[in-house]
Amino acid sequence: MKLLQCILTENDCYQAGRTIRPKGVMVHSTGANNPNLRRYVQPVPSTPNREELLSALGTNPNANHWNRPSLDVCVHGFIGRLADGSVAAAQTLPWDRRGWHAGTGTSGKSANDTYISFEICEDGLDDPDYFKQAYQTAVELTAMLCRDYGLDPLADGTVICHQDGYRRGVASNHGDIYNWFPRFGYDMNDFRAGVVRAMNGEEDDGMVYYKTLADVPEYYRDAVAKAVDKGALNGTGNGELNVSEDLCRTLTVLDRLNQLG
Secondary structure, three states: OOEEEOOOOOOHHHHHOOEOOOOEEEEEEOOOOOOEHHHOOOOOOOOOOHHHHHHHHOOOOOOOOOOOOOOOOEOOEEEEEOOOOOEEEEEOOOOOEOOEOOOOOOOOOOHHHOEEEEEEOOOOOOOHHHHHHHHHHHHHHHHHHHHHHOOOOOOOOOEEEHHHHHHOOOOOOOOOOOOOHHHHOOOHHHHHHHHHHHHOOOOOOOOOEEOOHHHOOHHHHHHHHHHHHOOOOOOOEOOEOOEEHHHHHHHHHHHHOOOOO
8 A cells, every 4th residue: 555645734634733643544446437546636835745645646727626715625535546547645744633524414413533544536337357456455444454453443433434424324325335335246245355354464356356247347347248148157046146256257258258148
């Protein structure tokens, strides 16, 4: 995991100066088709290593980043693309600063008071390569935070997403990350398991899986559909294929060779 630090010192949330004792990690995704870190993360003149950060992040020409006052939102970090196209994480608040990310839930309480938060920059939600890199970076960042703060990622309510927070009554009603992860065959249970593997130093194959034919990207879908129609691919039942990207790629090659009919 590549981790930069660009603290959003001009954001009103940072200026408020409130701190928390972290008891969990909340995963968000941005809900906008822009995977570039520079959209949200930009250094100001007083930021240490400003030129180096600008070179890595790239410049936001619209100046609508989050390192400015009069915003009512702020998270502890972002995951997305750097200027060179690689995927990295950027810390944007001290981990023990109280963020503005969850809103208030139906219980009247807020995850802002206890959770470290980060946003994964969404793209068009149809690129398996970007998803794989962003997902794994999120897993590794969460594993680092759990190690540093002595958190058990499998304990109830420790590692959650925004929608989980809503269901628990401590966040506003947003759908992330369930608008994205299931498209590639993942949910928060998979994510938490990945965090445990990362904390144990185990390698993750990073393979992307698609639960249903509708989840399979269009450039693989015809070949996968042919395999299903011929009975060569039955999945796990109940309409679930749980087919890996590698198998989708293999079927597509076979289809181009006219081996699927």
